[in-house]
Amino acid sequence: MVRPVWDGRRVLITGDTGFKGSWLSLWLADLGALVAGFALPAATDPSLFESARIGDLVEHTDGDIRDLDAVERVVQQTAPEVVFHLAAQPLVRYSYQAPIETYATNVMGTAHVLDACRRQSSVKAIIVVTTDKCYENREWVWPYRESDPLGGHDPYSSSKGAAELVASAYRRSYFGVDGAPLLATVRAGNVIGGGDWSTDRLIPDFVRAFERGERVRIRSPRAVRPWQHVLEALDGYLTIAARLLKGDRAVATAWNFGPDQEDARSVSWIATRMVELFGAGGWDQDEAPQAHEATMLMLDCSKARQELGWRPAWPVAKALERVVAWHRGAADGGDARALTLNQIKEYQALGRALAGEYL
Numbered sequence: 001m002v003r004p005v006w007d008g009r010r011v012l013i014t015g016d017t018g019f020k021g022s023w024l025s026l027w028l029a030d031l032g033a034l035v036a037g038f039a040l041p042a043a044t045d046p047s048l049f050e051s052a053r054i055g056d057l058v059e060h061t062d063g064d065i066r067d068l069d070a071v072e073r074v075v076q077q078t079a080p081e082v083v084f085h086l087a088a089q090p091l092v093r094y095s096y097q098a099p100i101e102t103y104a105t106n107v108m109g110t111a112h113v114l115d116a117c118r119r120q121s122s123v124k125a126i127i128v129v130t131t132d133k134c135y136e137n138r139e140w141v142w143p144y145r146e147s148d149p150l151g152g153h154d155p156y157s158s159s160k161g162a163a164e165l166v167a168s169a170y171r172r173s174y175f176g177v178d179g180a181p182l183l184a185t186v187r188a189g190n191v192i193g194g195g196d197w198s199t200d201r202l203i204p205d206f207v208r209a210f211e212r213g214e215r216v217r218i219r220s221p222r223a224v225r226p227w228q229h230v231l232e233a234l235d236g237y238l239t240i241a242a243r244l245l246k247g248d249r250a251v252a253t254a255w256n257f258g259p260d261q262e263d264a265r266s267v268s269w270i271a272t273r274m275v276e277l278f279g280a281g282g283w284d285q286d287e288a289p290q291a292h293e294a295t296m297l298m299l300d301c302s303k304a305r306q307e308l309g310w311r312p313a314w315p316v317a318k319a320l321e322r323v324v325a326w327h328r329g330a331a332d333g334g335d336a337r338a339l340t341l342n343q344i345k346e347y348q349a350l351g352r353a354l355a356g357e358y359l
Helices: 017-029 066-077 094-097 100-119 155-173 203-211 231-243 266-277 302-308 316-331 334-350
Strands: 012-013 034-039 059-062 082-085 125-129 180-189 190-192 216-218 224-229 254-257 262-266 283-285
Touching: 012 017, 012 066, 012 216, 012 224, 017 034, 017 231, 017 316, 034 066, 059 066, 066 100, 066 231, 066 334, 082 100, 082 231, 082 266, 094 100, 094 302, 100 125, 100 155, 155 180, 155 203, 180 231, 190 231, 203 216, 203 266, 203 316, 216 231, 216 266, 216 334, 224 231, 224 266, 231 334, 254 302, 266 283, 266 316
Parallel strands: 012 034, 012 082, 034 059, 082 125, 125 180, 180 254, 190 224, 216 283
Antiparallel strands: 224 262
16 A cells, blocks of 8 residues: 555644644644654744644744754754745834844745754755745736746845745755755745734734624735635645656756636735624725735746646635634634635645645
8 A cells, every 4th residue: 555645744833823734733733744844933922833723733942043053953863854935024024123133034944954954864845934025026927937037125025035036046056966855946926825813914903803793904905915725825735746756857946836827916905805704894094105016916827737636625705614614613713724725625625736746
């Protein structure tokens, strides 16, 4: 009998206390992986990490990826076969307030993780998670491809572009020889899902407002983003990791994972749909002066479609329905872990061709 890809596999996730890291930790644990995590304590209260009791399933270590010694210790102690590097300072507007923290976390933190991995013989595959905002944004109507220039107007976006450059340099300098880990970077769209209570993000802002019976003030109603459910992005990450574990050097490169082009929607469209789904509340435009953020952003995911057979399974309308269903369930006293696992099972049950890559 062929061993399932993740059964008993040792995995380290940096940023496991974050929203996306919590979903990934729970999914991998459910697939049979032995998951270790390294991160600062959860940045929000409530958090999915705490409410879904992720710490009961993960060998978690509190730590900061800006601390090279701490990163090296956790990599040595957990001896992972696969490393998913998600830990980051993830907020655009906060990066204007704390640029040094943002660069130290997103650029040097990535270098610390990769340097620790190159010294640990157990590591076979590394997936560095960056962002759709790592591209030099031209405010054009065409979606960005993996071959387009990296850049960024704000500290957050440029730090993620720089993290991509760090990963590329490590791949070519250290990971291109036989026996070295295979390294891929992944660039997802605007990820949404249940259990996200982050500050200064559209969907969590709506969830909090509906809970309080308030209206939402939104900054840029005409801005267009590639919205997608968190499971879509994680599905891409798991697919890449499984291929790297098989020694497939062709996937040791950069990948976009985003929605179909017609699902790149404006902020106002998302806001109006959220009001419809909750059946209450409303939104107004925030007229106060705002820091610069890109207006038009879309991803070209044809490479993942053609070379991996990957494609989105949940359109943005479905993704929003699942977000609202999760939070309605939690508000009614539902168990956060069960709500999350049920949506993971629902997604897996779609019977997609890629299921054999990681189930």
